[in-house]
Structures are given as structure tokens and as C-alpha cells.
Amino acid sequence: xxxxxxxxxxxxxxxxxxxxxxxxxxxxxxxxxxxxxxxxxxxxxxxxxxxxxxxxxxxxxxxxxxxxxxxxxxxxxxxxxxxxxxxxxxxxxxxxxxxxxxxxxxxxxxxxxxxxxxxxxxxxxxxxxxxxxxxxxxxxxxxxxxxxxxxxxxxxxxxxxxxxxxxxxxxxxxxxxxxxxxxxxxxxxxxxxxxxxxxxxxxxxxxxxxxxxxxxxxxxxxxxxxxxxxxxxxxxxxxxxxxxxxxxxxxxxxxxxxxxxxxxxxxxxxxxxxxxxxxxxxxxxxxxxxxxxxxxxxxxxxxxxxxxxxxxxxxxxxxx
Amino acid sequence: xxxxxxxxxxxxxxxxxxxxxxxxxxxxxxxxxxxxxxxxxxxxxxxxxxxxxxxxxxxxxxxxxxxxxxxxxxxxxxxxxxxxxxxxxxxxxxxxxxxxxxxxxxxxxxxxxxxxxxxxxxxxxxxxxxxxxxxxxxxxxxxxxxxxxxxxxxxxxxxxxxxxxxxxxxxxxxxxxxxxxxxxxxxxxxxxxxxxxxxxxxxxxxxxxxxxxxxxxxxxxxxxxxxxxxxxxxxxxxxxxxxxxxxxxxxxxxxxxxxxxxxxxxxxxxxxxxxxxxxxxxxxxxxxxxxxxxxxxxx
Amino acid sequence: xxxxxxxxxxxxxxxxxxxxxxxxxxxxxxxxxxxxxxxxxxxxxxxxxxxxxxxxxxxxxxxxxxxxxxxxxxxxxxxxxxxxxxxxxxxxxxxxxxxxxxxxxxxxxxxxxxxxxxxxxxxxxxxxxxxxxxxxxxxxxxxxxxxxxxxxxxxxxxxxxxxxxxxxxxxxxxxxxxxxxxxxxxxxxxxxxxxxxxxxxxxxxxxxxxxxxxxxxxxxxxxxxxxxxxxxxxxxxxxxxxxxxxxxxxxxxxxxxxxxxxxxxxxxxxxxxxxxxxxxxxxxxxxxxxxxxxxxxxxxxxxxxxxxxxxxxxxxx
Numbered sequence: 001x002x003x004x005x006x007x008x009x010x011x012x013x014x015x016x017x018x019x020x021x022x023x024x025x026x027x028x029x030x031x032x033x034x035x036x037x038x039x040x041x042x043x044x045x046x047x048x049x050x051x052x053x054x055x056x057x058x059x060x061x062x063x064x065x066x067x068x069x070x071x072x073x074x075x076x077x078x079x080x081x082x083x084x085x086x087x088x089x090x091x092x093x094x095x096x097x098x099x100x101x102x103x104x105x106x107x108x109x110x111x112x113x114x115x116x117x118x119x120x121x122x123x124x125x126x127x128x129x130x131x132x133x134x135x136x137x138x139x140x141x142x143x144x145x146x147x148x149x150x151x152x153x154x155x156x157x158x159x160x161x162x163x164x165x166x167x168x169x170x171x172x173x174x175x176x177x178x179x180x181x182x183x184x185x186x187x188x189x190x191x192x193x194x195x196x197x198x199x200x201x202x203x204x205x206x207x208x209x210x211x212x213x214x215x216x217x218x219x220x221x222x223x224x225x226x227x228x229x230x231x232x233x234x235x236x237x238x239x240x241x242x243x244x245x246x247x248x249x250x251x252x253x254x255x256x257x258x259x260x261x262x263x264x265x266x267x268x269x270x271x272x273x274x275x276x277x278x279x280x281x282x283x284x285x286x287x288x289x290x291x292x293x294x295x296x297x298x299x300x301x302x303x304x305x306x307x308x309x310x311x312x313x314x315x316x317x318x319x320x
Numbered sequence: 321x322x323x324x325x326x327x328x329x330x331x332x333x334x335x336x337x338x339x340x341x342x343x344x345x346x347x348x349x350x351x352x353x354x355x356x357x358x359x360x361x362x363x364x365x366x367x368x369x370x371x372x373x374x375x376x377x378x379x380x381x382x383x384x385x386x387x388x389x390x391x392x393x394x395x396x397x398x399x400x401x402x403x404x405x406x407x408x409x410x411x412x413x414x415x416x417x418x419x420x421x422x423x424x425x426x427x428x429x430x431x432x433x434x435x436x437x438x439x440x441x442x443x444x445x446x447x448x449x450x451x452x453x454x455x456x457x458x459x460x461x462x463x464x465x466x467x468x469x470x471x472x473x474x475x476x477x478x479x480x481x482x483x484x485x486x487x488x489x490x491x492x493x494x495x496x497x498x499x500x501x502x503x504x505x506x507x508x509x510x511x512x513x514x515x516x517x518x519x520x521x522x523x524x525x526x527x528x529x530x531x532x533x534x535x536x537x538x539x540x541x542x543x544x545x546x547x548x549x550x551x552x553x554x555x556x557x558x559x560x561x562x563x564x565x566x567x568x569x570x571x572x573x574x575x576x577x578x579x580x581x582x583x584x585x586x587x588x589x590x591x592x593x594x595x596x597x598x599x600x601x602x603x604x605x606x607x608x609x610x611x612x613x614x615x616x617x618x619x
Numbered sequence: 620x621x622x623x624x625x626x627x628x629x630x631x632x633x634x635x636x637x638x639x640x641x642x643x644x645x646x647x648x649x650x651x652x653x654x655x656x657x658x659x660x661x662x663x664x665x666x667x668x669x670x671x672x673x674x675x676x677x678x679x680x681x682x683x684x685x686x687x688x689x690x691x692x693x694x695x696x697x698x699x700x701x702x703x704x705x706x707x708x709x710x711x712x713x714x715x716x717x718x719x720x721x722x723x724x725x726x727x728x729x730x731x732x733x734x735x736x737x738x739x740x741x742x743x744x745x746x747x748x749x750x751x752x753x754x755x756x757x758x759x760x761x762x763x764x765x766x767x768x769x770x771x772x773x774x775x776x777x778x779x780x781x782x783x784x785x786x787x788x789x790x791x792x793x794x795x796x797x798x799x800x801x802x803x804x805x806x807x808x809x810x811x812x813x814x815x816x817x818x819x820x821x822x823x824x825x826x827x828x829x830x831x832x833x834x835x836x837x838x839x840x841x842x843x844x845x846x847x848x849x850x851x852x853x854x855x856x857x858x859x860x861x862x863x864x865x866x867x868x869x870x871x872x873x874x875x876x877x878x879x880x881x882x883x884x885x886x887x888x889x890x891x892x893x894x895x896x897x898x899x900x901x902x903x904x905x906x907x908x909x910x911x912x913x914x915x916x917x918x919x920x921x922x923x924x925x926x927x928x929x930x931x932x933x934x935x936x
Contacts (some may be wrong), residue, residue, distance in 0.1 A: 043800035043801065043802060043803075044771075044800050157890050157891075158663075159890055160890070187662035187663055187827060187891075188662065188827065188829070188868060188871040188872055189662060189867060189868060189871045189886070189887055190662075190890060191871065191873075192870070192871035192873075192886045193886055193888075195873070196886060214800060214801060215873065216801075216875035217830075217872065217873030217874050217875045218873045219875075220873065220874065220875050220876055220877055221873040221874070222873075240877055241877065244875070244876055244877050245876075245877060255802060256801060256802065257875065258805070259801040259802045259804065259805035260801055260805075260830060260875055261805075261808075261830045261831055261833060261834030262830070269809055269812070270805040270808055270809055270834070271805070272802050272803075272804075272805030272806045272809065273802040274806075276770060276772070276803075277770075338723075338725055338745060338762055338763065339723075339763045341722075341723070341726070344763070509716045509717075510711040510712075510713055510716040510717035511716065511717050511718055511719045513672075513677060513709070513711070513717075514709065514711065514717055514718075514778075514781065515719075515730070515734075516677055517675055517677055517704065517707075517708060517709045518704055518705075518708070518730070518731035518734050518735060518785060519700070519701040519704040519705075519734060519735060520730075520734045521734075524734065528730075529719050532719075532721040533719070533720065533721055613721070614720075614721070615720070615721060615723075615765040615767070616720060616765065616767045
């Protein structure tokens, strides 16, 4: 077994507002090993982004609350870490890439300044010349000419901006990179370029990555392990082979696959999952998926299914 | 198909009754307590203003000077005291409500209408029309509104009608700017294009789709204008172009009282409170209306 | 049966910008037969959305013509156009921005009917609205709801119901499923295909998602910088892509199985060049892996290579 980097155990996250309590993450268990890419797949509202924000401890103040569980990175318990500790951690050990490259860069700073800012924050004793040298290196790494570091974000196209964002995230060579839908806003040809670059970089820097996406295609092409999320829980987890090629699946996973039109076969009709995501303020008893599940049994309405493991493959369903 | 058939059809089909837009706006407005307080306050003021003649006598109490009783602090005979000419302040406040509220409301409606038409045209059509209209508005804005009002009244002559016109014209550019900017934010949205795609006329698009979505800042500006209008009248009166004394009017009562403020603070406090209540009630109504018009704020 | 319901001839739309003319749509010829779907694919900025809007004359074309059932609608006057609009509608990408947030669902669906006065009786309008809601699978209790109370999938259903309210023959679908989750996306795609079968609708389906377009279209046109570079039936295009851009595009799609994992793909370098005052010749020249000097020769047209397969590339001369 490879070395453990991050371990999330029994994580519960809620958003509390005056009117309601949104149960975003409900008992999430996850382990990420060094150097691997984990794909976190799910639909809107499945709790993917909340999980990432919990790891960064960037949940909206006073509203988003970690109710229970622990997140352990190396030897640090993030759930108990102080704000000052977290500031040191962010950018240095963990970095995050956001979905929209248009809004995640500061429009009035040159990209060189934005990259060196991260370096300065985490390497206080580093000399000016060293920093600027490092900026050049990083830009080269993400495939941007270093002459362009004096330019402002608006002078770059969407794909290039995402490269800059990635450069900032990787500036301090973090151990863990959280990528929240990094290519969703990009065109397919550009997406292919960025994904290829990210895969190369990960090899070079030996960084672990959590890739959050709703696109099963992207996951299949880039990830070593896949976790499928539904209503704040991981309902299926396994290596890419387990999820994409094995026979046994959670009915939700089957539904997801049925929803994407297959390019290799001509299909007359898609087989989507009926209905909608359950309301996170009022989750059903038993399995959260039972109301939409085509294979629903009586037990699904009463008891929460347990994690059933078969080697590297985990499914949370009463069928097995 | 006969009319009866249709109706029968309707009865069978309709399980859920369609609620009319106005009803649901009223429903949402009524749920807002503060807005209802503002509404009741405003209605009371209007009633007092209308029935002023029944409460006090205009000639004797509000206008005629009575030097023997000048500068009294509030007492049992004069509830709010008397001013420096011995006139009953209570009576002057009640009659002043007529002028101040009337001028305030009319000014708001005239300038809002004018500003909305100009701003909507400029914002919706854009291009050269926008440029020409807004540059004209900029010229108006460059002149302080009081100076503008003074020059208009000076040119047209004094009188309540000219006063209203002057005040409204001086406020039009502000409304035009706000309406235009609100429209620009809404104009680019897809639902406007969807409306165009089924052949909706421009006027209907502006009235039905754009204005309701841009109403928030317009209402806020309208309620704020009320206060400044009342005070502007007093300034105009001061230079002899507004309401001529001895006609009672809140703004001039306030500015006349300033001279004696040190010894007789009630001279400014009482008209001040009157203006404040009027503005506050309108503000509350405005806020309530803005929230009621926006279904997204419904809880 | 094979009469084109809508057809464009050398359609052009240039936008004036301070830097020069932006060639959003540059000489596009497409035709769609009744009851069929033409998929239009391309990356952002290739002019596919502009093309859809020019077809409906929501944007006036710079030159060229649009024929609806054989009549050139580009010189229709306002009143004729008003009559025409009943026949052609549009469904938008963003179901959040395309519904007026101050109107209830039933008002939104009824609005086109009221504007075009196709039905004037109030009760009949209400019935029609409820029929439409049933058709697109919206529960009746939602008539008094506002758009913000619905999720993305339901909103898109409202958008579809509004487009159907005038019984159009032709609908431009501008990325109607791009902002939806996959399972909801599949529901909407199924709905749209069912509606097409029942009502004989004709679609122009604009999208950047190739797997969706393959699923729903009979014919596909690939656009690059305002021009149509390849056009073929859907199977033909996917089995035998000819234009280097189409090949690159197909290679870039991440496929949800492991068989192609790790394969070296033909990823094209660079990004879409500026559509402002483009140079003559092939617009894909700068990124094309097979570019030659003759690619810069001024004329390039779609050429019929095979039955129903047209490509605009010098490689196939």
C-alpha cells in the first residue's frame, strides 16, 4: 500500500442559516494516498465543493460548520487547527483551483505579481531574485512564455488564465491539490490541453490531487481512483477499473452512466434517473437515493446502507 | 365551442387557481409590518391634510399674526406653541402638510415619469439616442438643482404650478440616470431576448419585463427625493420664489425657526419632526413596496 | 418529405468593433429538413449562437438570406415578421437568466400567447398553459411559482413550454442542456426528442458538447470562426471525420471508459485566433497540424466529398 496523505473520517458539514439547516456532507470517509488522483464525481448539491472547502477550512464563517469527524493531513488535524496554522497550510501544503478562471485572478495585478505573492508569503527569507527566477520556472512549467509575466489577466484567454491559476496553486509545490471543476468553463480542445498539462505536472511534482467534476469522461481520462458522491455521502469508491469496468455498481452510478450519450454506440433513448436530488434540508430516512432508485427494496426506506468492501471497491447499497 | 363548454372545461381542469399578480403583491406587502406602519402613518397624514379645515381655522390660527402671543412654548392653548409672529404652530403644521405633501408627491411623480421615459429610452435603445439624451441630462446635472429650480422659476414667474415644474425638472436627470443604469443591467438578459423572439413590442418589453426588474433603486431614489424636495421649497421660498409667506409650509417653518433656535428650539423641532415623519413613512412604504414587488424575497 | 423548412444562403453577420469587423458568421449555408435536427458544434466564439439568432432575425444579418419554407424572411417588414415569429422559437442555455424573475410560471408560458394574440379567451389561455405544462412534465401546482423556486431542470422545462406555446415549426435550441446536471440533462434530451416525434418539430441544436449533439442530431455542422468547416450526417461525421479541426475536436472529448486512457491524443495546440478582420484562407491554418502554403489561398468552400459529406479543406481537393 502506498503512503496515506489525507484521511477524512466520518465528516459531517452543515450550513446553518436562520431558517434552515442544510446537511451538505453526511458521514464522509475518504483516504487519499501520496501521488494519486482521486476523482470526486457527483451532481450539483452532492456536497463535492463543500468537502473541498472543509479540507481548506474555507467554509463560510458562522454558516458552514463542521459538525463531526476529522480531516487529517499528514500529522495535522485540520478540523482542530487554528486560523494561523491554516494560513500556513493553505497554498503551501494544500492548494485549490476554482472553476472560473475569469474571476479567480485579481484583475489589477500582473500575473507575475500574483504568482510571486504566494511565494513571498510562504518563503519569507527568499530573495527577490530567487522569487522572480522561480516565477519564470513555474510559468514555463504550465506552458506559458515567461515574457508574459508582466501582463494582466485580461490579456490572457480563458485557457491561459486557467494555466495561470494552476501556476499559482502549484507555486509552493503543495502536497495536495484540490481542483474544483478546473476545466468546466473551458472549450473541449482547451480542456484537453489543460488536462494533459495537469497530468504531466502531477507526475513531475508528485502531488496528490482531488479532481472535483461532474464529467465522467474527464474522470476516466485522468483519475486513478474514483469516488461517487450523492447527497453528502460517498456511495461508491474504487479504482478506475472498479468503477468503469466492473459489473457491480450502485444504482446511482448506473443511472449516471445511463445519462451520458454514448459516442461509440447509437442509442435511441437515454436512461436517466427519474426525479431530483433530495432536499438537503430534509433528507429521507434510510438510503438517500431510495426515492429515485429503480431497485428500491423495503429495507432501503428504513436503514442506512453500510459500506460494503470488495478489495478496493466500496459500494454503499443494500443490494450487495 | 360554446362559451358554456369552455367554462365547464375550465372547471374540470383547474385544480390549482391562478393567483393574480396584484393580489400576491398585496399579500406580500401586508405581511411586512414596518411597511404597514409606514402606510398607516402616511394615510393619517393625508387625512389630516385634507380635513385641516375641520380641525383649525386657516385665517385665524395659521395666517393672522398675533404679536401678543408670540414665541410661546407648547402649552394647553397652543399644543405646539407659537412662532415669532404669534401664529399657532399646530395649525401651521396641519395646513403646511397640504403644501409640503402635495408638492413632494407631485414632484416625485412628475420627475419620476419624466426621468423614467428619458432613462428608459436612452438605456433601451442605446447608441446615439442614449448619447444625446444623457449628455443633455449631464448638462442639467452640472447645475446644482436648487440653482436650476431658481432659474426656471425666475424665468417662468412664481406660482405653485411653476414651482412644481421647476422642482420636477431639476430632479428629472437624477431619475433618468438611475432608470437608465437599472435598465442596462436587465437589458442584456436572455428573457428580454425571449420576449423579442415572440414579437413583443418594445413598449411592452420595457413596461412588463424591464421596469419591474429594475424598480428597486428607482423606488429608493423616489423616497429620498421627498425629503430633499420639502427642503428645496423652503430655500426657494427664502429667496422669494417658492411658497409666499404667510402661507404655512414645513420647509420655511424650519428655516424661519432657525433664527430663534437657541432660545425656542420647538420652532425647529416640530416642523423637523413633521418632515421626518413624512419622509420616514414614505421610506417605509418604498422599502415595503420594493420587497413586495420582488417575489424572490418571499419567505 | 425532404423539403427544407429553413435554409440560409451565404449568411453573414459582421459586428463592428473599434478594432475592425468581427466576423461572427461568415458565409454560412445550411438547410434543415422538416422534422429533422441539425446539430451545430463549435467552441466558444465560433459564432454558433450568433448564427441561431440571425436565423430568427433577433440579430439582423449583414448580408445573405434566410429562407423559411421557401420565403426569404430577411426582407420581411415588421408585421410580416411578427406573423413569422409564431413559427420559430428559441430555447436558451441559461434557464436562470431566460425567465423573467418577477413573473409566475404560468404568466411566463402565457406571455407569448398574449403578445401574439393567438388565443384571446382568458380561460382558454389558462387551459393551454396547463396543457403545455403537462406536455413538458411540470406539475400543475407550480402555476403560481416563481422561477427562483424551481431547480435548473424544471426551469428549462418552463423555457421549453414557453417556446412551444405558439405551436412553432422550428426551434433554435441554444445549448439547452449545457448548464444542467447529467441526469437532468438526459431527462431534458429525452423530452425534446419525444416532443419532436409527437409534433414534428424541427430543431437547430447548438452546443459545444459533441456527445449530446451526436445523440440528438441527424446532421451535424462543425463551425470554426464563423465558418462551417464540415457538414455530414451524424454517423458519418463521427466515423469518418475529414477536416483536421473536426478530428482534433473528436479526439479532445474525454470518453467515459478506460479503453482510450493513456492513449496519446491528437491535441491541437494554441487557441482560437481572433475573429476580427481574419486573414484570407483557412481560418484554422494557425493551429492546423497539416497546414500547407496553399491553405492561405483566398477561397475555400464546402465541397461535396461524399454523399452528404461536405468539407472545406484543401486536403480534399
